[in-house]
Amino acid sequence: MVAIRSAEIIAVGSELLTPHRTDTNSLFLSGRLNELGIEVRAKAIVGDDLGDLADILRQALGRADLVVITGGLGPTEDDITREAVAAVLDRPLFEDAGIIATLEARFAERGFAMPANNRKQAQVPRGAMVLPNPKGSAPGLWIGHGDRVVVALPGPPRELQPMFDIGVAPRLAGVTAGRRWRRRTIKLTGRAESQVDEVAREIYSPLQHAAVPVHTTILATPGQIELHLAAAGADIAAVDTALDAAVTALATALVPYVFSVDGRSLEAVVGDLLRAKRLRIAVAESCSAGLVLGRLTDVPGSSEWVVGGIVAYDNEVKVTHLDVSRDLLGAHGAVSEQVASAMADGVRRRLGADVGLGITGVAGPAGGSPEKPVGTVVVAMSGIAPAVRTFRFPGDRQMVRQFSTAAALDLVRRALLAP
Amino acid sequence: MVAIRSAEIIAVGSELLTPHRTDTNSLFLSGRLNELGIEVRAKAIVGDDLGDLADILRQALGRADLVVITGGLGPTEDDITREAVAAVLDRPLFEDAGIIATLEARFAERGFAMPANNRKQAQVPRGAMVLPNPKGSAPGLWIGHGDRVVVALPGPPRELQPMFDIGVAPRLAGVTAGRRWRRRTIKLTGRAESQVDEVAREIYSPLQHAAVPVHTTILATPGQIELHLAAAGADIAAVDTALDAAVTALATALVPYVFSVDGRSLEAVVGDLLRAKRLRIAVAESCSAGLVLGRLTDVPGSSEWVVGGIVAYDNEVKVTHLDVSRDLLGAHGAVSEQVASAMADGVRRRLGADVGLGITGVAGPAGGSPEKPVGTVVVAMSGIAPAVRTFRFPGDRQMVRQFSTAAALDLVRRALLAP
16 A cells, blocks of 8 residues: 555535534644644545445545545434445445444443444445444444545544544554654633734744744633644654643743643643642632533543532532632622622631632623623632632623633632742 | 536645645535525545546536536636536637736736736636626636536635625526525434434335435434434425425334434434423433533523533442442442432432432443443432333443443433423
8 A cells, every 4th residue: 555645534424514514624634634744735524425426435546545525424314425436436345243232231331222223333345444432332444445544433522532543543553654744732821812912023024934934823711712823844852842842931921821832721720730749629600600610520520639529609608618708798798809709718617628710700681781791700719829810701502601611720820830 | 408416526725635634615516506496416526637627627616516526726826617617518718808808907906916827817718707706806607518617716715605605506596497405303212223214214215206206315423313314396385295204203112212303413402301300410321420410501691400410430439429339339239229219319409409419320431240240330310200221232441431421321311391
C-alpha cells in the first residue's frame, strides 16, 4: 500500500441536510487527520439515499487515498452505509457472528432481548476489518481496497471519537509518511474575544512567519475563549519547540485569564486544585440553579472534593436553608454582594465544607431593573480566601447562565492559586 | 425549462476544510430552498482547487436540478468558482463592462482606484445573468443550462443572504412547481432508538408511498429520541393534513413515551404541567448533581414552579439535609428505591414543595458493584402521585447522567399526566 496523504469525509443522514443541523464530526476528524499528516481534500453531506451515497463515495475514491464515512450504520431501514460500501467496492455483505454475539450481550446486560432489526448491524462487507464500538451498538469498518482505504464510523460523536482514536488513528499512523501536524490549545476565561485578540495579535503575527510557522485560531463560547495553535513539519521536535515557545509567550501575556494549556476543562482545573489542597467545596446556586454543581461533578472522582449544595431558586430557601437573613435580603436585594457572600457562608457551614461558593443573578428574560438589569450576576467565595465579584454579562438567559457558571468556577480557581 | 425540485449546495474555500471552521451558509440556503419547495439532496465542501470544484459541480449537475455554489468569487488567484463554472458548462468567460463600471464606482466612492486584480471579478460565463451585490465587490451569477440552473454567490453571509432573497428567490419561485415542504417533530424518551424504530416502522413505511408521501428520520441522543417528519406538495392544506395524520398515528403508537409534538423540550412540558396544576417542585440530586435543576430552570419563568433543591453528593448530606436515616442507607445502600424515595420525601418537606423528586445512581467510572453496576439509577417522586423506578443505563459517566436527568423529568411528566 502506498502512503495515505489525502482524505475525503462523507457524512450520511437526511437530518444533516435540514436547515437546523449539519455535520460537525468532520471538524474532529480533520483535526486528527491533519495531525497524522493527512490533508482533507473535500467533504460531502448526503441523505439516507443508497444511490447518492454510492455515487459520492465512488467519486471520492477517485480523488483521495482515504474516505471516512460517518453515520448510516444504525439498525434501521434508513441506514444505508454498509450497503453502499459493499456496492461500490463490489464486496458482498455477510453476517458477522462476533458482532451478533456482542450485540446480544449488550442488550442482555440491560435486560432486553436484541430487537430483530439490530441484526442488520452485523452485516459486514467481505474483507472488512470490524472496529469495536464500546459506547454504542454500531460497529465501524476499515476496508483496504487496492491503494485506497475506506473507513466507516457511527455518527454520534461520543461513539465516533474514541473509535477513531483507538481503532483508526494507530492503523493510519502506519501508512502515512513524513510531515505531522501538532496542535496546542490555550483555554481562558474572564475576557471577551476582542480583548484576547488585541493582546494576542502582537504575539501571533510574527509567529506566522517564523522558521516553523505557527498558525493560530481563536474560538469563543460564553465564558470560555480558546486559542488553537498548529504547526507542521517532518522534524517533530522542532515543531514542538516552536509550539511550546508560542504557548509560553501567549499564556504569559494573558495571565491571569489562562486556566489551562493542557486541554483540561475549568471544572477539572478547580477539582485538581481542591484535591491538592485537600479542600472540599459546597455550592449555593440561585440563577445558575445547579449548573455549577453539574460542571463540578462532571469530573470523575469529584465526590472526593464536592460535598454537595443547595439550589435556592426561591428566596425563602435562601433564608431557611442558607441562613441569609430577611433583613439582608430586604436591604440589598437577592442579587447583591452581601447576599451572595451570605449564601456562600451558609452553604459552607450547613454542609460542613471548607470552601463555600454562592451565585445569584438576573438571568432574564424577566426580573431586570434599571439598577440591576438582566445579566447582573454576583459570585462569592467563603472559607479559604473569601472573595466577591459582580458582573454584567451580555446575551440571553442561556448565555447569562453559562457566563455565571464559568465566573463562579474561575473565582475559586483564582482564589486557590493566590499565594 | 422544467420545474426545479432538487438542489445541491457546494461551499468553496480551503479554510472550510480546517478543524475549526465549516460551511454554515448551507443552513440558511436549505431553509430558503425548502420554503420554495426545493429539497436539498446533498452538500459538498471543497478547497480552492479548480479541478476538484469542476469535478464536484459536474457530478452535482447529474443529480440535482439546481446547484448553488458559495464562495470563490473574490479577486485573488485562489478564487476559482467562475473558471470552474465556465469549464463545466463549456461557456467561455468574457469581461462584463457593466461590472467593471460598478466596481470602479465602488472603489472611487472610497477614494481608491480599482486594484488590477478586481478586474477578475468582471469575468462572466457567456449567457450568465449577473446578480448585483450591494454589500461587497463580488457579483453573483445565475446560469440557466438546459433543464438545470447554476447559481454562484459570494461566501460572506451578509453578502450572500440579501443577494439570495433579492436576486435568486424570486427567480426560483417562477420555476418551482409550487411545491412546498412542511415539517413536524415528535419527541420521546424512555426507549432505545431501535425499539422506537421497530414500533414506528410499520406506520411510516406505508406513509412513504401515500398520496402525499411523508418522509421520516429518527435521531437519538442520550435520553431523547426525535422523529422528524417532512412532506411536500403544491396543496399546503393536503400536506398539513397528511403530516398531522402521520403525527397522530405515530404518537398514538408510542404513548406513553411521546412527550411533545410541538417542539417543546421535556423540561418545558414538565414546567407547563406543574404550572397548570399550580404545583411547585423541589429536587434532591445525587448522581445527576444539579443537572435536573439546571434543566428545570432553563425554562423562562421557572421560578413560578421550581422552589429549589439539595445536591446531596456526599451521603452525609442525605442524612443531615434530607432526613434519610442512617439505618436505611446501611440496609439498602445509597442507590436503592428506599433511599431515592426518602430523598424525594425529604426535599419536598424541607423545602415546602408540593412535589419532591429524588435521583440517586452510579454514574461511574468507579463505584459499581456486581449487584449495582455503573449505570444503575433510581428516580423517585413524592407528594402528588408517589412513584419510583430503577434503571440500568448504558454508556459512560456523561451519558448515564444525561439518561438519569431525562428519566427523572419523565417520571414527573407521567405522574402528572396520570388521571
